[in-house]
Amino acid sequence: MRAPLILSLGLALGAIPVLAQEPATPPDPALVDAGHATYRTKCQSCHGPSATSDPGGDIRGKTFRQIRSATAGFDQMPEIPLTEDQMTALAAFLAQLSDAE
Ligand code: HEC
Numbered sequence: 167m168r169a170p171l172i173l174s175l176g177l178a179l180g181a182i183p184v185l186a187q188e189p190a191t192p193p194d195p196a197l198v199d200a201g202h203a204t205y206r207t208k209c210q211s212c213h214g215p216s217a218t219s220d221p222g223g224d225i226r227g228k229t230f231r232q233i234r235s236a237t238a239g240f241d242q243m244p245e246i247p248l249t250e251d252q253m254t255a256l257a258a259f260l261a262q263l264s265d266a267e
Contacts, residue, residue, distance in 0.1 A: 193258045201259025204252045217263050227264030230257040 205217070213222035221242060228236070233253045239245030248256070 193262050197255050197258040198262050201252075201255035201257070204248070204256055205259055208246055208248070209256070217260060226260055228257065228260050230254060233257055233260075 205213075209217070209222070209225075213219060213225050217226045218224045225236075230253050233248075233256050236243050237246040237248055237253070
């Protein structure tokens with residue numbers, strides 16, 4: 167009797183992370199909003215309201231890795247410390263801008 171109970175419990179617990187995963191598309195609106203908020207305070211002054219303006223240039227569609235690399239600072243791009251959550255949200259925001267094209 168005990169083994170089937172443990173087995174079904176294991177299956178139930180195993181199913182939870184699958185259900186909790188974010189769908190790849192469409193982007194989670196809350197994540198996009200959080201990314202937009204971070205964008206406005208930390209990026210918009212150089213990359214503009216649509217992430218296409220100078221001096222920073224077009225960063226629509228930049229990925230988490232590209233954001234992490236760029237915000238470590240290079241050339242004219244200053245070092246901007248961000249949490250991984252902020253970078254994930256920024257990537258979601260920038261991805262949705264590039265989709266709108
Ligand atoms: C003080 C102005 C400034 C701010 C603020 C700024 N950037 Fe930039 N960023 C630049 C400039 C200038 C460049 C181009 C650097 C170069 O090519 O010399 C750049 C380049 C980049 C690139 C690389 C683009 C490419 O074509 O490879 C990414 C990605 C980027 N920025 C992301 C961000 C993000 C995300 C933020 C906010 C967290 C941000 N930047 C805030 C000025 C800024």
